[in-house]
Amino acid sequence: MKSYLKSDSIQDYGLNIIIRNYLCIPKWLPFMAFMEHGWTALDTPLKSDISAKGYPIMFVYSKRRLDAYKDKDHSFKKILISGIPFILYRKLNKIAQKKNAIGSIAFPSHGTDLVKSQYSIEQFCTELNKLPDRFKPITICLHFDNIFEKKIYSSLGFTVVTAGERYDSKFFINFYEIITSYKYVISNVIGSHTFYSVDLGIPFFIMGTLAVNKNPLSKDPNVPKKYILTDYKYGKEAYDIFNTGPVDYISEEQKKYVENESGIKEKSSRIVLVFYYWIFFFQWACIILVKKTVCSLFKFIKRAIKAITPYGVIVLRRRYLSRKNNKTT
Numbered sequence: 042m043k044s045y046l047k048s049d050s051i052q053d054y055g056l057n058i059i060i061r062n063y064l065c066i067p068k069w070l071p072f073m074a075f076m077e078h079g080w081t082a083l084d085t086p087l088k089s090d091i092s093a094k095g096y097p098i099m100f101v102y103s104k105r106r107l108d109a110y111k112d113k114d115h116s117f118k119k120i121l122i123s124g125i126p127f128i129l130y131r132k133l134n135k136i137a138q139k140k141n142a143i144g145s146i147a148f149p150s151h152g153t154d155l156v157k158s159q160y161s162i163e164q165f166c167t168e169l170n171k172l173p174d175r176f177k178p179i180t181i182c183l184h185f186d187n188i189f190e191k192k193i194y195s196s197l198g199f200t201v202v203t204a205g206e207r208y209d210s211k212f213f214i215n216f217y218e219i220i221t222s223y224k225y226v227i228s229n230v231i232g233s234h235t236f237y238s239v240d241l242g243i244p245f246f247i248m249g250t251l252a253v254n255k256n257p258l259s260k261d262p263n264v265p266k267k268y269i270l271t272d273y274k275y276g277k278e279a280y281d282i283f284n285t286g287p288v289d290y291i292s293e294e295q296k297k298y299v300e301n302e303s304g305i306k307e308k309s310s311r312i313v314l315v316f317y318y319w320i321f322f323f324q325w326a327c328i329i330l331v332k333k334t335v336c337s338l339f340k341f342i343k344r345a346i347k348a349i350t351p352y353g354v355i356v357l358r359r360r361y362l363s364r365k366n367n368k369t370t
Contacts, residue, residue: 053078054212059126060100063133064315073321076100076123080233080302082276084109088262091115097321100314103304105275119317124308127213127233128240138241139221144178146223150230150252151184155261158230160252162190165229166197168248172287176225182234225289230270231279239299244291247284 075096100123152158181194181201191201204216226238229249238245270276
């Protein structure tokens with residue numbers, strides 16, 4: 042286990058803070074787990090997750106994601122279903138939709154610093170404007186990686202908000218302050234916001250053409266150079282379930298889907314998660330203690346060898362005489 046355990050594995054969106062609070066792990070202790078940082082339509086482990094070394098535990102969102110690791114080569118000693126951290130936070134803090142919620146919040150497809158998400162903003166806004174009045178006013182919530190799109194949305198008459206930069210420690214707090222203020226959630230893609238909204242009891246539906254995602258230089262090892270959500274089996278399944286057009290209710294099929302993908306019923310209990318954290322923590326601590334003890338022993342032996350050599354005897358005699366002179370003075 043590496044020394045970089047002192048740094049939390051995933052600091053995106055405050056996920057590490059949520060899990061630490063959920064498991065009552067002090068911030069000064071090393072975090073023994075790596076974890077997923079968002080919903081994915083992939084049916085395999087993310088290559089960027091598997092390449093993480095030195096973490097004995099891997100937290101995944103659901104049984105589907107747990108099954109994705111079966112018969113795969115990875116360094117994790119234990120893979121556990123933690124559920125989605127944002128939902129754990131919401132339930133723990135009993136966050137609910139505000140009584141004065143009004144209108145809709147739209148989460149457009151976003152890219153990253155490695156992958157660009159391309160769609161027609163003008164076309165998306167045209168479709169939003171065609172919605173019945175009960176879905177209005179409509180506010181746009183941009184991912185910080187796409188904040189440059191704010192001018193375009195603003196010029197088309199929309200209010201634009203963001204929950205903050207990716208590594209903002211209050212991101213999850215800001216996010217729930219935003220989403221609970223609205224009656225409906227809209228997007229042109231399935232994403233984490235889909236599960237957060239349905240979990241809150243807020244209807245979610247897809248509008249517009251799916252974004253084309255481009256990874257031209259293959260800097261993101263998890264996805265091909267060009268793809269859309271429905272290229273993936275689980276992406277198409279989610280798209281078909283939520284591509285309903287404007288609705289003001291959540292279907293039983295949607296509830297069941299979110300329940301499965303969020304690991305709500307299949308997640309490991311808090312006690313189990315805490316148990317494995319401390320098991321691997323003490324293993325790590327023992328290794329560190331043994332290393333320090335061995336190093337101290339070698340230093341002692343080295344000094345002892347020097348002390349019994351002629352040079353060592355001379356050095357010790359000089360120290361003895363120096364101390365004796367200091368006492369007499």
